[in-house]
Amino acid sequence: xxxxxxxAGEKVLLMGNEAIARGALEGGVHVVTxxxxxxxxxxxxxxxxxxxxxxxxxxxxxxxxxxxxxALAASNAGLRSMVTMKAPGLNVASDSIFSAAYCGVNGGxxxxxxxxxxxHTTQTEQDSRFYSILTGLPMLDPSSPQEAKDAVVWGLExxxxxxxxxxxxxxxxxxxxxxxxVLGDVKRLERKPIFPRDLPxxxxxxxxxxxxxHRWLDERMKTAEKISDxxxxxxxxxxxxxxxxxxxxxxxxxVEVLKRxxxxxxxxxxxxxxxxxxxxxxNSFLSHCKHxxxxxxxxxxxxxxxxxxxxxxxxxxxxxxxxxxxxxxEGELNPSIVKDAVSRFLFSKPPHRESNDLEKFKVxxxxxxxxxxxxxxxxxxALLTAIRRLGYKREDVPIFGDIGCxxxxxxxxxxxxxxxxxxGASISMALGLKFAGYDKPVVATIGDSTFFHAGLPxxxxxxxxxxxxxxxxxxxxxTAMTGHQPHPGVEFKADGSKAVExxxxxxVKGLGVEKVKVVDPYDIVSCIKVFExxxxxxxxxxxxxxxxxxxxxxxxxxxxxxSVHINYDKCVKCRSCISTFGCPxxxxxxxxxxxxxxxxxxxxxxxxxxxxxxxxEVEKNG
Amino acid sequence: MVEEFNLxxxxxxxxxxxxxxxxxxxxxxxxxxxxxxxxxxGMSQRGxxxxxxxxxxxxxxxxLFEKGMAxxxxxxxxxxxxxxxxxxxxxxxxxxxxxxxxxxxxxxxLESLPDLDHVKRFFKENAVKAYFFNAFSIASSLSLPTSxxxxxxxxxxxxxxxxxxNVLISALREIVPxxxxxxxxxxxxxxxxxxxxxxxx
Ligand SMILES: Cc1ncc(C[n+]2csc(CCOP(=O)(O)OP(=O)(O)O)c2C)c(N)n1
Ligand code: SF4
Numbered sequence: 001x002x003x004x005x006x007x008a009g010e011k012v013l014l015m016g017n018e019a020i021a022r023g024a025l026e027g028g029v030h031v032v033t034x035x036x037x038x039x040x041x042x043x044x045x046x047x048x049x050x051x052x053x054x055x056x057x058x059x060x061x062x063x064x065x066x067x068x069x070x071a072l073a074a075s076n077a078g079l080r081s082m083v084t085m086k087a088p089g090l091n092v093a094s095d096s097i098f099s100a101a102y103c104g105v106n107g108g109x110x111x112x113x114x115x116x117x118x119x120h121t122t123q124t125e126q127d128s129r130f131y132s133i134l135t136g137l138p139m140l141d142p143s144s145p146q147e148a149k150d151a152v153v154w155g156l157e158x159x160x161x162x163x164x165x166x167x168x169x170x171x172x173x174x175x176x177x178x179x180x181x182v183l184g185d186v187k188r189l190e191r192k193p194i195f196p197r198d199l200p201x202x203x204x205x206x207x208x209x210x211x212x213x214h215r216w217l218d219e220r221m222k223t224a225e226k227i228s229d230x231x232x233x234x235x236x237x238x239x240x241x242x243x244x245x246x247x248x249x250x251x252x253x254x255v256e257v258l259k260r261x262x263x264x265x266x267x268x269x270x271x272x273x274x275x276x277x278x279x280x281x282x283n284s285f286l287s288h289c290k291h292x293x294x295x296x297x298x299x300x301x302x303x304x305x306x307x308x309x310x311x312x313x314x315x316x317x318x319x320x321x322x323x324x325x326x327x328x329x330e331g332e333l334n335p336s337i338v339k340d341a342v343s344r345f346l347f348s349k350p351p352h353r354e355s356n357d358l359e360k361f362k363v364x365x366x367x368x369x370x371x372x373x374x375x376x377x378x379x380x381x382a383l384l385t386a387i388r389r390l391g392y393k394r395e396d397v398p399i400f401g402d403i404g405c406x407x408x409x410x411x412x413x414x415x416x417x418x419x420x421x422x423x424g425a426s427i428s429m430a431l432g433l434k435f436a437g438y439d440k441p442v443v444a445t446i447g448d449s450t451f452f453h454a455g456l457p458x459x460x461x462x463x464x465x466x467x468x469x470x471x472x473x474x475x476x477x478x479t480a481m482t483g484h485q486p487h488p489g490v491e492f493k494a495d496g497s498k499a500v501e502x503x504x505x506x507x508v509k510g511l512g513v514e515k516v517k518v519v520d521p522y523d524i525v526s527c528i529k530v531f532e533x534x535x536x537x538x539x540x541x542x543x544x545x546x547x548x549x550x551x552x553x554x555x556x557x558x559x560x561x562x563s564v565h566i567n568y569d570k571c572v573k574c575r576s577c578i579s580t581f582g583c584p585x586x587x588x589x590x591x592x593x594x595x596x597x598x599x600x601x602x603x604x605x606x607x608x609x610x611x612x613x614x615x616x617e618v619e620k621n622g
Numbered sequence: 623m624v625e626e627f628n629l630x631x632x633x634x635x636x637x638x639x640x641x642x643x644x645x646x647x648x649x650x651x652x653x654x655x656x657x658x659x660x661x662x663x664g665m666s667q668r669g670x671x672x673x674x675x676x677x678x679x680x681x682x683x684x685x686l687f688e689k690g691m692a693x694x695x696x697x698x699x700x701x702x703x704x705x706x707x708x709x710x711x712x713x714x715x716x717x718x719x720x721x722x723x724x725x726x727x728x729x730x731x732l733e734s735l736p737d738l739d740h741v742k743r744f745f746k747e748n749a750v751k752a753y754f755f756n757a758f759s760i761a762s763s764l765s766l767p768t769s770x771x772x773x774x775x776x777x778x779x780x781x782x783x784x785x786x787x788n789v790l791i792s793a794l795r796e797i798v799p800x801x802x803x804x805x806x807x808x809x810x811x812x813x814x815x816x817x818x819x820x821x822x823x
Contacts, residue, residue, distance in 0.1 A: 369726045
């Protein structure tokens with residue numbers, strides 16, 4: 001039985017993202033969309049397994065902007081919707097969200113955005129709470145999986161009442177925490193989509209209408225202010241005149257730390273809605289407390305807002321927080337950091353900590369490598385070899401990278417990519433360097449999912465300007481890094497059912513690229529030849545599609561192309577296979593030399609090309 | 623009733639850390655504890671470090687615990703056991719699979735791999751209780767790819783005052799895919815017996 005389909009009142013174990021998925025069912029959503037991004041992806045992954053059964057439309061889209069607009073149309077048409085994304089995805093969707101604040105929605109709509117203090121898996125430590133102010137939309141900020149589930153249900157209600165999309169902003173420690181959750185009732189709302197024709201509301205071409213809709217939005221937010229104090233995610237505990245204002249998972253750290261420090265008389269205001277702020281609760285806290293500490297992650301959003309807000313009152317308490325050095329701006333909080341800050345605040349000194357000798361043991365680092373048999377490793381190996389064979393030095397030919405598993409190629413021994421900026425930037429930056437007049441070859445490497453997400457416009461420009469750039473599309477037939485979600489280039493949908501495959505070859509040709517070659521990265525010899533041809537091309541854009549299924553996915557489907565072994569009669573223990581290729585399935589044994597671990601090897605066979613003495617022998621599996 | 627139990631399950635992507643931590647978390651739920659599991663997913667399949675903080679008891683709220691506060695650590699890789707020492711104190715019990723997937727940096731010869739005896743000695747010198755088992759070879763003998771359910775048996779035996787053996791087995795049945803359940807229960811029983819021998823000493 002799938003626990004997210006449990007009965008109302010049942011207590012089950014759910015991950016935060018599964019709890020959010022359940023919340024969507026309890027809130028009666030009809031449409032759920034998104035683009036994958038850690039730590040948000042499991043919401044759609046959980047829902048797509050049951051979408052048919054529960055009659056909810058659930059799908060991945062090419063990027064967050066598309067996903068948002070698909071959900072927006074559904075909510076404009078009176079259905080309830082949710083869209084999911086990680087924090088950088090909000091930047092991609094934001095253009096559309098600003099306009100959506102002016103037209104509003106008819107059916108409730110939740111925009112889930114997952115921030116990543118730490119960061120654990122994200123390019124920046126963006127604090128998306130500021131988007132609530134920028135766009136003028138309400139935003140909820142839960143601290144646990146249970147609250148996140150309940151916030152979806154409550155958020156859909158107020159969204160529909162206010163006729164505005166509502167943000168649900170989470171952090172990794174909410175999305176990826178698993179906890180006991182009490183389930184509520186699943187709701188089914190029978191609705192048919194009807195798009196109302198209402199020009200001033202949906203057309204942003206008239207400046208008069210835009211001005212009016214801006215006033216409409218501000219009116220709506222006045223109504224929202226009345227609701228804010230009753231947000232179920234807020235809680236107020238008035239005790240002594242030392243108080244803590246906190247939000248998100250930090251609230252849980254605060255409660256546990258106070259208990260551990262045996263402090264029973266500290267007041268606590270937990271704020272679960274960051275726009276509009278619950279002004280009555282804040283005012284009663286400000287008038288009750290003489291000293292207030294802010295405990296929140298990332299940019300001090302509450303601290304900025306409430307310090308400013310308190311200037312409207314005659315007497316202001318004394319404030320402590322990031323602005324006066326009580327907590328760090330960067331990284332995620334944890335119980336130890338919170339304990340230090342709370343102790344300094346309450347007792348004017350950090351807690352006593354015994355020095356721990358146990359931390360002294362030196363352990364080797366373990367950044368995640370590309371999997372054994374990863375086609376990206378073979379493709380980069382071939383590319384670097386081609387660059388070298390043409391007589392270029394490594395530092396002559398910049399390799400612009402992009403976001404995905406292939407970014408792991410930055411590690412030793414390949415150290416291939418020079419940049420990893422944001423989705424799609426590889427092609428535009430390669431173009432930019434050429435445009436600026438760089439006179440040696442320039443390469444962009446981009447994954448298939450990333451290409452559909454944000455690669456197309458830059459490629460069109462490169463064709464248009466006829467700049468000599470080499471674009472390598474690493475087509476592993478999936479969005480691998482985020483947990484293997486489909487994209488427009490594969491033949492299945494989120495629930496595994498059949499979809500139309502948009503062939504990247506056709507797309508690239510359609511954009512006007514004349515030189516297009518498809519290669520199998522496992523065939524390193526042919527790859528090197530094609531890369532050499534591309535790097536010497538002086539006649540516009542050259543696109544190479546390196547096509548081969550993700551090895552981890554192939555492994556899961558039980559595919560192992562080759563059996564690979566080392567012929568120790570031929571092996572001279574030169575170490576090339578290890579030191580130039582870096583496949584984690586080949587270990588070094590001081591007596592034997594290289595050893596292939598059968599349980600780790602995925603049988604790609606690439607290493608047979610690497611060995612200069614042909615000591616690695618492969619046999620095709622039947 | 624347990625007030626608060628802080629367990630760290632650690633290892634390397636592909637070793638089954640998350641499955642093991644889920645089984646224990648579900649057992650805790652079935653035993654009517656509050657449960658919080660803090661983990662950061664993303665690299666869990668790709669040979670990166672995987673830490674799962676499993677907390678249960680009457681009073682747990684947050685998904686993380688303070689450094690030094692672990693009651694127990696289950697390490698599916700002995701190098702990761704050593705890395706987890708930062709969460710331990712002298713009252714922590716370590717249950718360790720004495721195998722490792724060597725980090726790439728050590729294969730490349732950029733960093734050195736601490737050998738098992740060296741790690742064992744460090745635990746001994748610092749008076750941290752640690753049990754080492756060749757759990758992976760037991761799993762392999764059952765043609766299982768990971769040792770996580772062997773280590774579940776070890777854990778279950780050591781903490782049999784907290785969890786009923788049948789609760790652990792029924793949680794295992796719910797989490798492990800049906801066709802592998804029986805083999806994993808066998809692994810669990812073997813793990814249980816491994817610890818039996820130790821507890822007798
Ligand atoms: C705007 C934005 N959305 C989502 C992500 C999360 N993300 C990181 S890599 C990636 C896609 C990887 O897919 P692909 O390009 O096919 O490369 P692969 O991992 O399969 O090698 C995604 C969606 C992000 N970093 N930024
Ligand atoms: S998951 Fe796939 S694409 Fe990512 S490193 Fe592994 S084999 Fe390569």
